[in-house]
Amino acid sequence: MPELDAIDRKILASLQADGRTTMQELADKVGLSVSPCHRRVKLLESRGVITRYTALVDQKAIGLHVSVFISIKLVRQKEEDLNRFARAISKWDEVLECYLMTGNRDYLLRVVAADLAAYEAFLKNKLTRLDGIASIESSFALSQVKYSIALPV
Amino acid sequence: MPELDAIDRKILASLQADGRTTMQELADKVGLSVSPCHRRVKLLESRGVITRYTALVDQKAIGLHVSVFISIKLVRQKEEDLNRFARAISKWDEVLECYLMTGNRDYLLRVVAADLAAYEAFLKNKLTRLDGIASIESSFALSQVKYSIALPV
């Protein structure tokens, strides 16, 4: 796997800032002409450095007013238990992020919902129905101070 | 502010899944012709429902191997203190997410770094140098089980 040079990093930074810049603009920014710039972008895509392109949607504008962080502890932590939990989580659209954690909690989830009633429904009908969960602890976010997609390159 | 109808929601779902679908593909998916579909997308952009477009980059591919969640408590929670903290956080690229929380912790941050040394440098040179912080507690993520940008529409 070849390393990323300075131009590649500029390309990544620009595309993270605006995933729809034209090749001409992008080429100008990174100091190349269109052709090699285009080829580098395609290469970054095929190498999996750029995984995909997406539109960011305003959470409040579509009525999702509740953000919750959930700490979860499993009864057992064997690989099979972890995989079963991961598979279940992956199916649910309300779960935006899930991390396997060090320390005394196994998982940390970020979940969004329209309101508290919808969140309660998620807990009752989905999360608490999973087998093998020892404890669930919800922390509510009052506001989103920062939300960035752009990794520092 | 007009409500989002079923077609708008389909458009949002499609653009979240692929921010670079062509208008033709998008129009086919939502059951419109290109013109009205294009107009709806522009409207969603100007109304701020679609905030921007971005390329998603693989964290490991660019050498960011450490993900940390940091719980922070401030000495005081007056609005001015909160604002000062928010401004500082916003400048740092390592901080991808920051939430003002309920309960006994004021803030929850998600931070990425190349390795533990880089994370230590972030703590020493940036975070701990802020005034007004009462406590900092780091929890490390062993793996990212799920990471989604797509809000359920």
Add this chain to the structure above:
DNA sequence: GTCTGCATTGGCAGATTATCCCAATCCTTC
């Protein structure tokens, strides 16, 4: 049931952009 007015749609055409080929250039290695 029919008419009117409004909002939305679909088709079309010019302008913009992506994409690929090929020759020229640069850099490394011998």
Add this chain to the structure above:
DNA sequence: GAAGGATTGGGATAATCTGCCAATGCAGAC
């Protein structure tokens, strides 16, 4: 200094965007 490989830049074609305009659908009034 020469040879080889990788990368670049320009240009041509195909694909796509984007705005205009007439046509369509729909709701309310009579």
